[in-house]
Amino acid sequence: MVLFGKRYLMAPGPTAVPEDVLLEAARPIMHHRTPDFSGILWAVSNDLKKIFKTEQPVYILASSGTGAMEFALVNTCSVGDKVLIVVGGKFGERWFEMARAYGLDTVVYEIEWGSAPLPEEIDRYLKEHPDIKAVFTTLFETSTGTVYDIEAIARCVQESNAILVVDAVSGMAACDLQMDNWGVDVVVASSQKAFMLPPGLSFVAFSEKASKLVGKSDLPSYYFSALDYKKAYFSNTTPYTPAVSLIVQLRKALSVMLEEGIDNVIRRHALLAEATRMGVKAIGLELFSSNPGNVCTAVKIPTGIDGVKLLSRIRDVYKVTISGGQGKLKGKILRIAHLGYAYAFDVVIAISALEMALKDEGYPVELGRGVGAAELILREGK
């Protein structure tokens, strides 16, 4: 037992935070209505634009990603608005539940969990319902390990009058998302993912088209009212007390990300994901998703193995925190994240723990085979 004394966090959020970003939180607290803090806000706002690939303001909220999703919805929709929602996992469901809570008229494009939406189907829905005001979808459906083709979806939505609202909470900076180039109208992200930060901050940006809707919405909101954030943004401040220690950490994390370069960060995630898939397949396991992506890899629990027990073993014996399935996938899949502060040996550790735990559970696995397959890919990242 003493050999497995170090803990490794490989869940799709919160993710590990680099030591020098952790230490930023230990700095003395700054007051938020000061030129010093305004300077930090200005810097992080500019850096966030580079991550979002947009020229538009990126608002910073003190909330989890769900709060930012609500911010996106309440500021662009009105009661009774017809909206199209792609539901292919827990986070598509969240858009749906939220839209229902606010009395929107929901059209649901339901897809099998683990699959990605077809752009041509979205096109069909938009033509069948020309009064759809907004399309709500997800960059990376974390619950199934599936990436959606936002570029193609945006192309369809742009031909309609609707806006495209994308939950990029887990996907931002792990998967490519070119907000301005692709014409995405609202993008939502959160700190505890590829940003390598603790949870507690979330980010939202609106296109010019979506900005025109802000203030016209009749959905009630106060803490999440975008007009107040917009006004504050242009004075380098925030409408309510911001989470200052997390924003000071954000400055450091963004500087680390931009030193690497946003496209290099995405390429790193792509390579880690590819290596993980190779490792998992070499062990003899199957991927759950038909369109896997860079955030986390969802793996089917093989027949005869108790998924809940396997997960506990990996976490408790090997001290590697990966995730199980959520909702109806509980006990049926494992999800290995390669997200944020993740490098080659993190994949090696995850695959190694999986091999050993499977062997413990009586599954026939040749120890080292998965790791070897991953290494083949990882070496490309030298």
Added chain:
Amino acid sequence: MVLFGKRYLMAPGPTAVPEDVLLEAARPIMHHRTPDFSGILWAVSNDLKKIFKTEQPVYILASSGTGAMEFALVNTCSVGDKVLIVVGGKFGERWFEMARAYGLDTVVYEIEWGSAPLPEEIDRYLKEHPDIKAVFTTLFETSTGTVYDIEAIARCVQESNAILVVDAVSGMAACDLQMDNWGVDVVVASSQKAFMLPPGLSFVAFSEKASKLVGKSDLPSYYFSALDYKKAYFSNTTPYTPAVSLIVQLRKALSVMLEEGIDNVIRRHALLAEATRMGVKAIGLELFSSNPGNVCTAVKIPTGIDGVKLLSRIRDVYKVTISGGQGKLKGKILRIAHLGYAYAFDVVIAISALEMALKDEGYPVELGRGVGAAELILREGK
């Protein structure tokens, strides 16, 4: 200039965080769906009850205090509900704006800024409008430095059918608030005040009477839906990703507070406030509030002195961050906080900086006189 090289944060939030609480944020990030983190949640939830002086659950939100105010409102009211709102400063105004944003029928008890509401007036409003469903008020109106008599107000409200909702965002643990004993129905607090934590967490508790309203409200909400927090609470978890690093810091801060004892924490604040008032008066300045309290002391800018310039001088030359007036009080008052991680010499520093800055601005002040008067009180706290 080099003599004033240390910075002191004496604003009514965010407040300074003790070094050992700062360092807690530098610990490796924990995953939130783990027995270890559930154990921390369990511990802080129990400790929060002691601070709130309640047997009811205290929910922890990832938001600023304004978010928690919205949580209190959307879970207890319905569209068109008649509510009484005490407006005697910026935070009373916030309740009003929020109630209007959600379509409530607002009855406003407006008082002069700097004064406290009269319980008998609240009684009169409740008798005149027996259909009032809720009374919204504030424990400590930070914008004017005024404490409200919540105990007496609660006595009036209990004779009606209404619930009493108290914004104790700045007041909690600095001023006494006995939620259960006094019969307060909803209490809202926030991390960056007497809790000695960075901003980003807020706390809400509901009495049994208020809990019965939760779920019956027809106001839309999702991130702030109390039913989800209640369900999660009893499983030692949270509905959405919690701000884990701030909660780990909360554990430490609560242990520091409870080691001192909640009533000792309040007594400390009372003594610091009293010393500040004595110091300010000895300089020859007047208090702004007719009912000053323990969070911050609001001081009138004397005639002939430019309040904005004085504040800048205290901040920029003497490096002591106190606050000015908000809204219509900008330039008219200074607010010196004695909140959270504040002890005797913090008052000495604040009064000393005020004396020197006033002298710089040409105000006739006998240097040391204010500090001496403060010391008289501070010595009682030996």
